[in-house]
Amino acid sequence: MKRTLSVLAVALSLVLLLGVFAAPAAAAEPAGSAAEVVRLVNGERAKAGLPALAANIALSNAAQKRAQEILVTFKHTRPDGRDCFTVMQEYNVTYSRAAENIAYGQKSPEDVMAAWMKSSGHKTNILGDYTRIGVGVYEKNGTIYWTQLFINPGSRDDSNFFVRMWNWIVNAWNRATGFFCRLLGF
Numbered sequence: 001m002k003r004t005l006s007v008l009a010v011a012l013s014l015v016l017l018l019g020v021f022a023a024p025a026a027a028a029e030p031a032g033s034a035a036e037v038v039r040l041v042n043g044e045r046a047k048a049g050l051p052a053l054a055a056n057i058a059l060s061n062a063a064q065k066r067a068q069e070i071l072v073t074f075k076h077t078r079p080d081g082r083d084c085f086t087v088m089q090e091y092n093v094t095y096s097r098a099a100e101n102i103a104y105g106q107k108s109p110e111d112v113m114a115a116w117m118k119s120s121g122h123k124t125n126i127l128g129d130y131t132r133i134g135v136g137v138y139e140k141n142g143t144i145y146w147t148q149l150f151i152n153p154g155s156r157d158d159s160n161f162f163v164r165m166w167n168w169i170v171n172a173w174n175r176a177t178g179f180f181c182r183l184l185g186f
Contacts, residue, residue, distance in 0.1 A: 033108075033109050033135075033137040033144075034060060034063075034064075034135040034136065034137050035055075035135075036109035037109045037112065037113065037135045037137070037146070037148065038053070038055050038133055038135055040109055040110065040113040041053060041113070041126055041133060041148070044113070044117060044126055044127065045126070045127060048127050050127060051131075053130060053131060053132060053133040053150070054131060054132050054133070055132075055133055055134070055135075056093070056132040056133065056134050056151075057134075058091045058092060058093050058134075059088070059091070059093050059132055059133065059134025059149050059151060060134035060135060060136065061091050061134070062087045062088045062090065062091040062093055062134055062136075062149055063134035063135050063136030063147045063148065063149045064134075064136035064137075064138065064147075065087050065090070065091075065136065066078075066084060066087055066100070066102070066136055066147040066149065067102075067136030067137055067138035067145045067146060067147040068136075068138045068145070069087075070102050070104065070145050070147065071104075071138065071140055071145050074102065074104065076100055076102065084100050085098050085100070088149070088151070093134075093151065094153060094154030095151035095152060095153060095154050096151075096152050096153065096154050097129070097130070097151065097152045098149065098150060098151045098152075099125040099128060099130065099149075099150045100125075100147065100148065100149055100150075101116055101122045101125050101126070101146075101147070101148040101150075102145075102146065102147050102148075103115055103116065103145075103146040104143060104144065104145045104146065105143060105144070106144060106146065107144065112144075112146045116148075125148070125150055126148070126150075128150060129152070130150040130151060130152055131151070131152050131153065132150070132151045132152070132153060133148060133149070133150055134148070134149040134151075135147065135148055135149075136149075
């Protein structure tokens with residue numbers, strides 16, 4: 001029994017360690033652009049007398065993936081045809097309400113925010129009844145792709161230590177298996 005637990009502990013440690021070091025390479029993002037978009041969004045909300053949105057790391061990772069995906073297909077659907085909000089499942093983001101803004105070609109956070117604020121649908125999302133924001137920015141061949149994801153968190157209790165730990169283990173496992181698949185050419 002002790003030996004089995006030791007082997008499991010070593011195996012889990014290896015998976016977690018590899019998961020940490022096998023994290024996917026960061027996508028090309030103009031330095032500080034995502035944070036600046038969040039700041040500008042909260043500035044617009046303050047002008048309208050609305051509370052600031054909290055930036056969320058997992059939601060920002062999902063938005064970053066969507067910024068890369070809109071390079072392939074500039075729609076509110078994913079390249080495989082699924083709804084844009086399915087990306088949040090991949091990052092363990094639960095929500096009761098969500099919205100997405102996408103854009104491309106603007107050269108700065110100020111330019112993209114000006115474009116979004118001139119569009120009634122985009123402006124509605126920016127000033128909407130949300131509490132969290134994630135921003136993705138991806139640059140390829142001189143063109144910048146922008147994504148904002150807005151949510152109200154779902155009913156799952158993310159403050160639960162065991163839920164957070166399980167999600168961390170699952171994400172580490174996914175990164176480790178992805179690393180080995182890339183390494184072995186799958």
